[in-house]
Amino acid sequence: MKILIIQQKMIGDVLTSSILFEALRAQYPQAVLHYLIYRHTLPVVENNPFIDKFIIYEEDYKKPTHLLPFLKEIRGEKYDVVIDVYSKLGTALISAVSGAPITISYKKWYTRFSYTHPLPRKSKATTNAGLAIEHRLDLLKPLLKKFPAEVKPKIYLTDSEIKNAKNTLINSEISPEKPLIMISVLGSSADKTYPAEYLAQLLDQIVTETNANLLFNYIPSQREAAEHTFQLCNPETQLNIHLGIFGKSLREFMALTSQCDALIGNEGGAVNMAKAMDIPTFAIFSPVVSREDWSLFENETGNSSVHLRDHSPHLFESLSKKELKERSAEYYQLFRPNLIKDQLSGFLRAIKSGRD
Structure with missing residues (x-):
């Protein structure tokens, strides 16, 4: 059997969808999986x-x-099954042109005729894995006779990558006696980034309660924004922030995160990567992101998250995603640190306890 899985989306989606390969391999060990x-x-x-x-x-x-030519290449692979996780018009075309006798995706009115198995999405998660995981596993229903009890996304670092990360910390004289926390200081866009002045207050809280060393997750083009958050922190906090240590590539970031006690900050790909390495996470959700979809594996490995909806559900009544996006800046201003600090304190106590 030859199977193609399509996920033309962002990092967190690609990582999460990779669970399908492990589940398929368990029941079809000889399958060819692309x-x-x-x-x-x-x-x-x-x-x-x-x-x-x-x-x-x-x-x-x-x-x-x-x-x-690309579509011709896909058709030439002669797939038996195509699973389209992205489920957009472009990927519906790829699925249809592939010639695969079995094509699976989510049921949408404008693409359903491209698939032999258009499957509905459910509205609520039934496990703590979260809807993003459950929706993906549902795509395997036409293929699997038995479902795995649990499949989590995993990141596979090399020994060399881990060794280099450890050496970076040693050479930078980062004390192993203190907790080390990676800070997801920026979201993937402005409407997914917690206000810098608020995040700085939470960083002050983290250092006050744990005396942890902090690393910032950013890329060189985001240096100015990272430094802005740094400048908003108390001088005592700044002493514990190591701006010069950051992943110069995605693999370097993951390797550094693998050496941390936790990742805290904006929900997004960095949070999903940390979870895939069993690093505890505390995620601040954007008002425009569904917590039901992406609060994956919480209360199991120390993962926790916060959302403005927890405190002000009336603000979200009858609003479309487009309307939420238009109000993201306004809603973020309402999501003040005092609404987060107690839950963050509980998370930090758990981190400290895990080191003892």
Whole structure:
């Protein structure tokens, strides 16, 4: 059996969808399993032992002159099954053109005719895995006779990557006697980034309660924004922030995070990567993101999250995602640190207890 899984989306989605390969491999050990993704998301699934081949969807494929040869390549693979996790018009076309006798995706009015098995989504999670995990596993219902009790996303770092991360911390004289916490200081966009002045107050709280060393997750182009948050912190907090230590690539970031006691900050790909390495996380959700979908594996490995909806559910009544996005800045201003500090304190106590 030859199976293609399509996930042309962001890092967290690509990592989460990788659970399908482990589940399929358990029941179809001889199957050939391919993963169609964007190039920039490849690092989170590199070295995954359950994936036989990565097919990279390049930006040029959006042009008809490049798309047609790509579609011909897909058809030439002669897949038995195509599972379209992304479920958009473009991937519906890939699924239809593939010629696979079994095509599976989510049921949508504008794409359902492209699939032999268009499956409905459910509205509520039935386990603490979260809807994002459960929805993906549901796509395997036409194929699996028995479902795994639990499948979690995993990141596969090399020994060399882990060794280099450890050496970076040693050479920077980061004390192993103190907790080390990675801070997801920025979200993937402005409407997914907790206000810097509020985050700085939470960083002050973290250092006051734990005396932890803090690393910031950012890329060089975000240095100015990271420094802005740093400047908003108390001088005592600044002494514990090591701005010069950061992952210069996604793999370096993951390796550094693997050496941390926790990751705290904006919900997004960094949180999902930390969870995939069993690093406890405390996630601050954007008002525009569904906590029901992405609060994965909470209350099991120390993972916790907060959402403005917890405190002011009336603000979200009858609002579309578009309307929420338009109000994200306004809603973030309402999500003051005093609404988060108690839950954060509980999380920090658990981190300290885990080190004792």
